[in-house]
Amino acid sequence: xxxxxxxxxxxxxxxxxxxxxxxxxxxxxxxxxxxxxxxxxxxxxxxxxxxxxxxxxxxxxxxxxxxxxxxxxxxxxxxxxxxxxxxxxxxxxxxxxx
Numbered sequence: 696x697x698x699x700x701x702x703x704x705x706x707x708x709x710x711x712x713x714x715x716x717x718x719x720x721x722x723x724x725x726x727x728x729x730x731x732x733x734x735x736x737x738x739x740x741x742x743x744x745x746x747x748x749x750x751x752x753x754x755x756x757x758x759x760x761x762x763x764x765x766x767x768x769x770x771x772x773x774x775x776x777x778x779x780x781x782x783x784x785x786x787x788x789x790x791x792x793x
Contacts, residue, residue, distance in 0.1 A: 758764070
């Protein structure tokens with residue numbers, strides 16, 4: 696009699712786990728279906744044409760006189776430092792206000 700009650704208790708205790716497993720499986724199936732539908736839609740699209748080469752000689756000559764790559768690197772570095780400064784300033788204002 697005790698074994699039957701233990702089996703019933705274990706089944707009731709596992710019911711919540713079974714429900715969560717079922718929900719998780721349903722969500723996974725829905726996501727797999729969305730992925731399969733997206734794949735089917737993308738397969739229906741035409742293929743993209745190949746990109747042609749673009750090598751103007753004037754750009755190479757201008758880059759020899761004035762290094763645009765270095766200017767862009769300096770600009771991006773400065774922009775990154777400025778955004779970091781703004782983030783730190785905002786966090787410090789939140790800490791001071793608390």
